[in-house]
Amino acid sequence: MVDVPYEATVDVPPAEVAEVELYHPKSWWTQYVFSQDAKVIAIQYSLTATAIGLVALVLSWLMRLQLGFPGTFSFIDASQYLQFITMHGMIMVIYLLTALFLGGFGNYLIPLMVGARDMVFPYVNMLSYWVYLLAVIVLASTFFVPGGPTGAGWTLYPPQAILSGTPGQDWGIILMLSSLILFIIGFTMGGLNYVVTVLQARTRGMTLMRLPLTVWGIFTATIMALLAFPALFVASVMMLFDRLLGTSFFMPALVEMGQQMKYGGGSPILFQHLFWFFGHPEVYIVALPAFGIVSDLISTHARKNIFGYRMMVWAIVAIGALSFIVWAHHMYVSGMHPHFGFFFATTTLIIAIPTAIKVYNWVLTLWRGDIHLTVPMLFALGFIITFVNGGLTGLFLGNVVVDVPLSDTMFVVAHFHMVMGVAPIMVVLGAIYHWYPKVTGRMLDDWMGKFHFWVTFLGAYLIFFPMHYLGLLGVPRRYHDIGEAAFITPSVHTLNAFMSVVALIVGLAQMVFLFNLVWSYFKGRPSGGNPWRATTLEWQTPETPPGHGNWGKELPVVYRWAYDYSVPGAKEDFIPQNQPPTTRAIQGAAT
């Protein structure tokens, strides 16, 4: 082997396609409002998702007030309580997390990280946001219609979802289903863009196996969403017909208020299958982008290459594929053949293998790394711990015999809040602290950030750890007032009050974060182009924030993977992906 001077033209293939001219905004409106620039669309998505997310946060306060101090707040009656849980769940899962990870981070990071100037179809991408906004407006409007929003629970199980005993039967459920249909249409337009951009619009030298894991996570999640949302779309259309036209897709023969209803012959279980065929992949649609982002955060802030990159990629793909054959583990108590329970329990537990690979690889990346306890790193560490905790309770719930007594108790609530509530939110927050400098050119305030992290992290545990105990006692979920019963010990009431107080404090800490976002935009320390000394392409843009078209005149050329941190012999402890090697080794050229 011998080292010879490196020639870029030899190792990096020439461009395969001519550059596509971008749409150039002609006015303020087309630059900032009806913008076709993925970066602007990303910010629009993020702000809309955050705004509706704040509504869901306030709803969680109201629920906690009722649970912690039952009877004290007369303005929260049982119907409203059900409406609050429904809207809280739906907003958080779909309109906040899905939209923020895919529409927000996806739009901002995919073109920058793969070295493209924009998404492949910017006009369709713009439409995606506006349809999403319409879906959010329709959803929010249910608070103001007669009867209020639906109180069917976020799973919208029929038949109760459209019966008159459920709050929001008038308008709420109709608008909720319409909003979901709109969301899916809007998401599909964006999702097609993300997938095609990753597959077909990478820059020279950017192979799939050189993509940062963030892109892998978002890419796989988007494909999953394109295949899982159709089931929700179909379920929503059918339930809308059941409600509006009086069809009986999901409605069995029923007697309501002593009256035989005109429904008959439908299958409520069919809805559950459709819903969870969407619903379970949805968990990973939220989790996979989080997995990807957290890998990049850990590698960057521990100044070490990600451990087992290829395994990380294949684990993401495997989790994505497996998540389509586990859905009925949400339906153990709905009644099904024991063999199906066995099958779905087995597939569910098999997912633990690729997931464990990921967790081990994160820990091994940290091992003997040069760990900088920056705010993004704190959130990344918080994520790993929380995700492991939430995942372990998943092992309980994945087994049929253990799940049956725990079903519909607070244990389930605690489990999914840990694993798909707190854990992804940790990543969202860490990612915002990480990429805010690229978006605005200023650093977020460190002190406020650390305060925000510790209150959120510790608070989340103070809220959700006791909730597991409540669940094991048998305290049911979705109850407005659990009242007095033999199995409800005095400690349940004490803990409920305690959790409520903590929830309010954690919620208030998020206000500090929002203040930080605004304050730092004007007063934050200027960050420069690459404050974290990171390798990936988005930090190598000629301008910060990146300008229209991202890259100036020349597209970047990629020579290496995304994780060249602390390379022995290198001048700096990071080598950007677009930095050519000075020499290259040629096999057999010596002697």
Place this chain on the structure above:
Amino acid sequence: MAETALTTPGQSPVRTAGLKGVAADWSSDQRAFKNVSWGKAMMWIFLLSDTFIFSCFLLSYMTARMSTTVPWPNPSEVFALTIGGQHIPLILIAIMTFVLISSSGTMAMAVNFGYRRDRVKTAVLMLVTAALGATFVGMQAFEWTKLIQEGVRPWENPWGAAQFGSSFFMITGFHGTHVTIGVIFLIAIARKVWRGDFDVERRGFFTSRKGNYEIVEITGLYWHFVDLVWVFIFAFFYLW
């Protein structure tokens, strides 16, 4: 859309065939599907997603049909017409299927002439395709009208399980919407072809991108998909 299929400046055209070629393409940079344009890739992925929508519709219908305790109306009887004193089962559906499959043929010819840059023939064939599609939708409207007059409603029908009407209107309605959207797209693209937009590389109104004849093929992909879906609906709803 300025980049087209089969343009690979500077790239050696030699590609490994078979599985090795696929592996080579996927481990290369820039594009996983060589010679596939953005638009075509996007349409394929959209169709994959749409496949899931129709699959869910059909599976739900089959679940309802298999689990109902009331008899399911016999489609051969329901969709029979009496023409000239002859009672012919499924005749209208047979004609509709024939029309739609024929439109796939004219569409394929349009794509062929598009790549030969034969402006007039492409546009005419696309319009013929659109006309066949519109005929299909028209016959579907006739079928709907007939059934509605006979008392079929989404919530009930005179012959048996209520889910018959629900599934029928929902599935054929959703498919008919797809055909209608296809007809509108065909007419819009045919107009562009006729006007010569793709010869002068006129820019799109909204996207300001230059179009080319590949859009004919992409529209064709969608059209063939809608036809294929109809074959499944025909098999599972009418023939079962």
